Amino acid sequence: MAKDIDWGSLPFGYKETSKSFVANFKDGKWDEGTLTSDHTITLNECAGVLQYAQTCFEGLKAYTTADGKIVCFRPDLNADRMADSCARLEMPVFPKDKFIQAVKDVVKANLDWVPPYGSGATLYIRPYMFGSNAVIGVKPADEYQFRILVTPVGPYFKGGVKPIKVRISDLDRAAPHGTGDIKAGLNYAMSLHNIVDAHKCGYAENMYTDPATHTYIEETGGANILFVTKDGKLVTPKSNSILPSITRRSLLVVAKEYLGIEVEERQINKNELKDFVEVGLCGTAAVISPVGQIDDHGTSIMVPSGMEKFGPVLGKLRDTLTGIQMGTEKAPEGWVVQIA
Numbered sequence: 001m002a003k004d005i006d007w008g009s010l011p012f013g014y015k016e017t018s019k020s021f022v023a024n025f026k027d028g029k030w031d032e033g034t035l036t037s038d039h040t041i042t043l044n045e046c047a048g049v050l051q052y053a054q055t056c057f058e059g060l061k062a063y064t065t066a067d068g069k070i071v072c073f074r075p076d077l078n079a080d081r082m083a084d085s086c087a088r089l090e091m092p093v094f095p096k097d098k099f100i101q102a103v104k105d106v107v108k109a110n111l112d113w114v115p116p117y118g119s120g121a122t123l124y125i126r127p128y129m130f131g132s133n134a135v136i137g138v139k140p141a142d143e144y145q146f147r148i149l150v151t152p153v154g155p156y157f158k159g160g161v162k163p164i165k166v167r168i169s170d171l172d173r174a175a176p177h178g179t180g181d182i183k184a185g186l187n188y189a190m191s192l193h194n195i196v197d198a199h200k201c202g203y204a205e206n207m208y209t210d211p212a213t214h215t216y217i218e219e220t221g222g223a224n225i226l227f228v229t230k231d232g233k234l235v236t237p238k239s240n241s242i243l244p245s246i247t248r249r250s251l252l253v254v255a256k257e258y259l260g261i262e263v264e265e266r267q268i269n270k271n272e273l274k275d276f277v278e279v280g281l282c283g284t285a286a287v288i289s290p291v292g293q294i295d296d297h298g299t300s301i302m303v304p305s306g307m308e309k310f311g312p313v314l315g316k317l318r319d320t321l322t323g324i325q326m327g328t329e330k331a332p333e334g335w336v337v338q339i340a
């Protein structure tokens, strides 16, 4: 039974819940892992994560479907992506089957924190791992902790959809051949100054270009980008410094298989921005969030779908994927995983 909370007005913030999952890696192996109600971590002052930022994370959500089931969306892809992040950061992989089981166990231990259907709120699930023992020379830690915390978050669009204004960034998010394609905390640390500055200047997000030539559009600080062409094609940037969004990959399948929309993954020159009729950011939090204006150093590109609502293609795409997630549309095999 869900707690008596005003789910609709919850912010996107941290709120302590009943249990977290914790497992420790020591002497070359993971322990069994357990649920804990201790939400504080005590670490050596020289822990690898504190000195050299050896940490990565994932994000997914649990929610209540139209017929009252508690489910999550494609947790296998979060496990795979975290394995890729761990490999790149010289961290031990937490086995995929145990990852998925731990996600289920921690949600089950917090069932009263899962918001009801129709509230727009969800239980955000944050798996993460960090180097926990002392390291002073630059090298990987020998000990790691894998945790999953859950926290209820409110609807992404409170009081209706509001297309956002973004700017083409002067700074880079990721280096060529760097870590842009993994979900590492370090990618976010370096984006903080730029996002604070963007907000000061009246922008919701920074749109990053490719770090080698600053010619092609990549993604924003925490979301991939979708474009719709005049002839109704869905286009998304292709680059190996983009984080492979699970939402984006799912939306491409939905566009093709459910809506018969032609889909293209290719380099997108920044000069093409003025030609698109719809632009949206995509990620777990909002599924799709419409962009109404893109500023590029004094030039404003007004997206034809405007500053009031979703364009028809991205709106339909978002409705279809949320329908799949909420159980009102038939889901592809394995996409919606039942927890309770």
Ligand SMILES: *Cc1c(COP(=O)(O)O)cnc(C)c1O
Residues within 6 Å of the ligand: 059, 183, 219, 220, 221, 222, 223, 224, 243, 244, 245, 246, 247, 248, 282, 283, 284, 285
């Ligand atoms: C997490 C993340 C996304 C969105 O990925 P989803 O799996 O769809 O939530 C996009 N870009 C960056 C940089 C991210 O860290």
